[in-house]
Amino acid sequence: xxxxxxxxxxxxxxxxxxxxxxxxxxxxxxxxxxxxxxxxxxxxxxxxxxxxxxxxxxxxxxxxxxxxxxxxxxxxxxxxxxxxxxxxxxxxxxxxxxxxxxxxxxxxxxxxxxxxxxxxxxxxxxxxxxxxxxxxxxxxxxxxxxxxxxxxxxxxxxxxxxxxxxxxxxxxxxxxxxxxxxxxxxxxxxxxxxxxxxxxxxxxxxxxxxxxxxxxxxxxxxxxxxxxxxxxxxxxxxxxxxxxxxxxxxxxxxxxxxxxxxxxxxxxxxxxxxxxxxxxxxxxxxxxxxxxxxxxxxxxxxxxxxxxxxxxxxxxxxxxxxxxxxxxxxxxxxxxxxxxxxxxxxxxxxxxxxxxxxxxxxxxxxxxxxxxxxxxxxxxxxxxxxxxxxxxxxxxxxxxxxxxxxxxxxxxxxxxxxxxxxxxxxxxxxxxxxxxxxxxxxxxxxxxxxxxxxxxxxxxxxxxxxxxxxxxxxxxxxxxxxxxxxxxxxxxxxxxxxxxxxxxxxxxxxxxxxxxxxxxxxxxxxxxxxxxxxxxxxxxxxxxxxxxxxxxxxxxxxxxxxxxxxxxxxxxxxxxxxxxxxxxxxxxxxxxxxxxxxxxxxxxxxxxxxxxxxxxxxxxxxxxxxxxxxxxxxxxx
Amino acid sequence: xxxxxxxxxxxxxxxxxxxxxxxxxxxxxxxxxxxxxxxxxxxxxxxxxxxxxxxxxxxxxxxxxxxxxxxxxxxxxxxxxxxxxxxxxxxxxxxxxxxxxxxxxxxxxxxxxxxxxxxxxxxxxxxxxxxxxxxxxxxxxxxxxxxxxxxxxxxxxxxxxxxxxxxxxxxxxxxxxxxxxxxxxxxxxxxxxxxxxxxxxxxxxxxxxxxxxxxxxxxxxxxxxxxxxxxxxxxxxxxxxxxxxxx
Numbered sequence: 001x002x003x004x005x006x007x008x009x010x011x012x013x014x015x016x017x018x019x020x021x022x023x024x025x026x027x028x029x030x031x032x033x034x035x036x037x038x039x040x041x042x043x044x045x046x047x048x049x050x051x052x053x054x055x056x057x058x059x060x061x062x063x064x065x066x067x068x069x070x071x072x073x074x075x076x077x078x079x080x081x082x083x084x085x086x087x088x089x090x091x092x093x094x095x096x097x098x099x100x101x102x103x104x105x106x107x108x109x110x111x112x113x114x115x116x117x118x119x120x121x122x123x124x125x126x127x128x129x130x131x132x133x134x135x136x137x138x139x140x141x142x143x144x145x146x147x148x149x150x151x152x153x154x155x156x157x158x159x160x161x162x163x164x165x166x167x168x169x170x171x172x173x174x175x176x177x178x179x180x181x182x183x184x185x186x187x188x189x190x191x192x193x194x195x196x197x198x199x200x201x202x203x204x205x206x207x208x209x210x211x212x213x214x215x216x217x218x219x220x221x222x223x224x225x226x227x228x229x230x231x232x233x234x235x236x237x238x239x240x241x242x243x244x245x246x247x248x249x250x251x252x253x254x255x256x257x258x259x260x261x262x263x264x265x266x267x268x269x270x271x272x273x274x275x276x277x278x279x280x281x282x283x284x285x286x287x288x289x290x291x292x293x294x295x296x297x298x299x300x301x302x303x304x305x306x307x308x309x310x311x312x313x314x315x316x317x318x319x320x321x322x323x324x325x326x327x328x329x330x331x332x333x334x335x336x337x338x339x340x341x342x343x344x345x346x347x348x349x350x351x352x353x354x355x356x357x358x359x360x361x362x363x364x365x366x367x368x369x370x371x372x373x374x375x376x377x378x379x380x381x382x383x384x385x386x387x388x389x390x391x392x393x394x395x396x397x398x399x400x401x402x403x404x405x406x407x408x409x410x411x412x413x414x415x416x417x418x419x420x421x422x423x424x425x426x427x428x429x430x431x432x433x434x435x436x437x438x439x440x441x442x443x444x445x446x447x448x449x450x451x452x453x454x455x456x457x458x459x460x461x462x463x464x465x466x467x468x469x470x471x472x473x474x475x476x477x478x479x480x481x482x483x484x485x486x487x488x489x490x491x492x493x494x495x496x497x498x499x500x501x502x503x504x505x506x507x508x509x510x511x512x513x514x515x516x517x518x519x520x521x522x523x524x525x526x527x528x529x530x531x532x533x534x535x536x537x538x539x540x541x542x543x544x545x546x547x548x549x550x551x552x553x554x555x556x557x558x559x560x561x562x563x564x565x566x567x568x569x570x571x572x573x574x575x576x577x578x579x580x581x582x583x584x585x586x587x588x589x590x591x592x593x594x595x596x597x598x599x600x601x602x603x604x605x606x607x608x609x610x611x612x613x614x615x616x617x618x619x620x621x622x623x624x625x626x627x628x629x630x631x632x633x634x635x636x637x
Numbered sequence: 638x639x640x641x642x643x644x645x646x647x648x649x650x651x652x653x654x655x656x657x658x659x660x661x662x663x664x665x666x667x668x669x670x671x672x673x674x675x676x677x678x679x680x681x682x683x684x685x686x687x688x689x690x691x692x693x694x695x696x697x698x699x700x701x702x703x704x705x706x707x708x709x710x711x712x713x714x715x716x717x718x719x720x721x722x723x724x725x726x727x728x729x730x731x732x733x734x735x736x737x738x739x740x741x742x743x744x745x746x747x748x749x750x751x752x753x754x755x756x757x758x759x760x761x762x763x764x765x766x767x768x769x770x771x772x773x774x775x776x777x778x779x780x781x782x783x784x785x786x787x788x789x790x791x792x793x794x795x796x797x798x799x800x801x802x803x804x805x806x807x808x809x810x811x812x813x814x815x816x817x818x819x820x821x822x823x824x825x826x827x828x829x830x831x832x833x834x835x836x837x838x839x840x841x842x843x844x845x846x847x848x849x850x851x852x853x854x855x856x857x858x859x860x861x862x863x864x865x866x867x868x869x870x871x872x873x874x875x876x877x878x879x880x881x882x883x884x
Binding site: 047050051054065066067068069070071072074075084086122124125126127128129130131133134135136137138139140141142158159161163164165168171172173175176178179185187210239240241273274276277278279281282379380383384386449450453495497499500541543544548549551552 | 648649664665667668669671672675676679682683685686687688690692693694695696697698699700701702715717718722724726747748751753754755757758761762763764765766767768769770771772774775776777778780781782783784787790791794795797798821822825827828
């Protein structure tokens with residue numbers, strides 16, 4: 001396997017412009033001759049499908065939801081970053097680039113991140129033109145707030161529903177193309193395999209979630225925009241349906257999986273309660289603009305927060321990181337919360353929680369201002385916990401939220417399999433080892449609106465894929481593989497439910513490959529997970545048959561892939577003998593408990609190649625070069 | 638606590654459905670309604686019975702996937718939430734709870750409590766957009782928009798497309814859904830060039846899908862998880878009349 005990042009030469013700020021100019025073009029009259037399969041229609045896939053159709057390409061788009069409007073991008077709350085410098089507070093493309101590289105703990109490609117920062121401003125322009133109702137000031141100008149890891153206000157928002165409004169924007173653009181007949185939109189359908197012919201991605205195998213029909217689809221390029229894999233932990237902030245199947249199947253067909261161990265644990269989620277919880281709910285990072293995080297100084301205290309006097313509170317983020325305070329990046333804030341709880345100072349019934357307190361801001365600005373800024377989040381907290389956050393502080397704890405790892409892609413967002421493009425959270429490209437808040441929406445839309453439409457054209461113009469049909473043996477084989485796998489699951493007639501296996505897997509991953517990892521724990525997981533997986537294929541209970549709406553079967557297929565991915569995550573985490581961003585290896589920390597990076601030995605992207613069932617995957621390394629930014633210890637003090 | 642559930646079971650669109658009674662397992666008030674159904678489904682699966690199919694995804698009230706009629710009320714007894722945000726603390730030990738799918742001609746049942754809401758997507762494809770291709774948009778601050786207009790547009794744009802408005806309406810009208818999108822775009826200058834075309838096309842498609850008309854009972858507003866106001870229906874009607882006169 002050869003990993004060529006294809007980063008253009010030249011000065012940082014000219015790379016993308018030069019690359020666009022040097023890219024080959026497809027004549028407008030010929031674009032309709034090329035067909036693209038788009039799997040996933042969230043922010044990345046939806047915007048890409050719409051943009052490609054606007055250009056004239058034929059698009060066939062799939063999503064597992066009943067409508068593209070429901071993709072999980074919709075749940076993003078706080079905002080989207082853009083280097084507009086509307087606030088005159090010193091922002092610039094270079095600063096957004098630098099913050100993102102530093103936030104990612106120097107484990108991302110400079111050229112990709114610079115391009116992301118560069119196109120960020122266009123995204124806001126585009127969204128406003130499409131009617132996204134961003135928050136505004138009285139003068140009619142756009143409003144901004146601050147997010148973690150930044151000392152400028154560059155985050156645009158629509159109340160606490162920014163993801164929803166951006167997704168509805170690109171859903172509208174996509175709907176327009178559906179109406180025009182340029183996009184064939186196929187909902188409630190899941191991709192179960194990738195078809196590679198002569199080394200080139202040429203199609204997919206899908207299953208209709210309504211009728212169970214297995215179908216082959218051929219195209220000139222396949223784009224995966226299927227999001228992240230946080231649900232490997234069972235409990236995460238992801239929607240119930242989010243899964244790794246599309247990218248995992250592509251991995252098993254030869255696509256390299258990069259940095260699988262880079263997972264983001266979001267610091268401000270509502271703590272776990274009870275054994276039946278099905279998912280965790282995020283409280284937006286934007287709350288840290290006005291909320292102060294603290295834990296009691298004394299251990300094991302059972303007092304109500306209001307009864308704890310000021311001098312017995314430890315505002316630990318403000319204490320440890322005075323210059324960023326409550327807006328320290330996510331990985332750092334999460335670990336600090338874990339430390340306080342490990343130290344016996346956690347709050348709430350489970351003692352796995354800290355306070356996010358708005359009392360000071362409410363006193364200073366009044367309850368109404370807080371209600372206007374975060375009303376829907378406060379309501380959400382109230383519904384879930386039954387507590388009133390205007391009166392008592394919120395209790396929060398970190399939870400799996402986002403995965404920086406994903407399929408390896410080059411500068412053109414193409415994987416190592418020609419013709420297979422991967423965009424949005426599904427790829428690994430822009431966030432290094434830790435993503436900054438409000439940057440996921442930015443990356444999804446950057447990839448879909450402003451990067452892929454250029455790079456896919458260059459691919460078509462230079463490769464000119466031959467016309468094929470689904471009669472090819474490779475399609476028939478992949479279809480048979482999928483059908484056999486489904487039959488095997490249905491024939492098991494086992495005794496344990498899919499969810500109970502998923503829960504157990506999730507717990508093992510959370511304990512040993514979650515917020516903190518160590519060699520012994522990871523090795524243990526590499527023993528116990530394959531054993532549990534073996535049992536899964538003997539004993540899982542999947543009722544009904546394929547030719548119907550069958551949710552157990554849907555889940556069973558997805559959980560099997562999570563099992564396999566979990567193993568790869570542990571291999572990757574074990575290989576990386578350093579701590580960086582969201583990957584915290586307990587053996588590698590400074591005397592102050594901060595992540596200790598090892599740039600000499602680990603300044604690389606770890607890309608794994610599948611070797612076959614039961615065989616250890618092979619690791620390939622893409623070295624990261626920092627020509628423009630000086631590699632430094634990340635400090636937020 | 639324990640409750641008795643009466644659930645609509647229907648294997649597929651072709652087969653007739655019926656209510657089936659289940660005793661819930663032991664549950665707590667801190668479980669969500671859907672988590673209670675998860676637990677029930679685990680028990681059913683262990684007994685070899687087909688688990689109850691219901692639509693759900695984000696489980697935090699924003700994706701609009703979940704869609705249950707609970708004791709005759711869309712999204713259940715609490716105001717301004719979706720089914721997934723409903724907690725069992727809203728019920729008492731021994732309660733009987735009736736769970737049904739959205740019922741409307743335009744929302745055919747797929748299985749049990751799952752319905753097909755693709756009619757909404759077709760209404761959107763008919764006109765629920767601003768025609769602007771990616772690239773070439775002017776600077777985002779080039780057109781100032783008064784804060785109040787932006788807020789009003791956002792109030793309308795908050796619609797999650799769940800279909801509770803249709804399910805609760807005796808006419809199965811989709812007016813609140815369509816009005817929310819029409820009003821969102823009509824309140825913004827960016828939406829003005831296409832405002833006439835948009836409202837006519839969306840309303841025509843709505844009629845073609847078999848949704849009923851509004852007779853001002855406001856059941857839709859009462860159950861809307863996002864509190865979308867019926868005043869947007871009035872706005873849509875004005876837009877429609879205006880567009881008809883111009884055309």
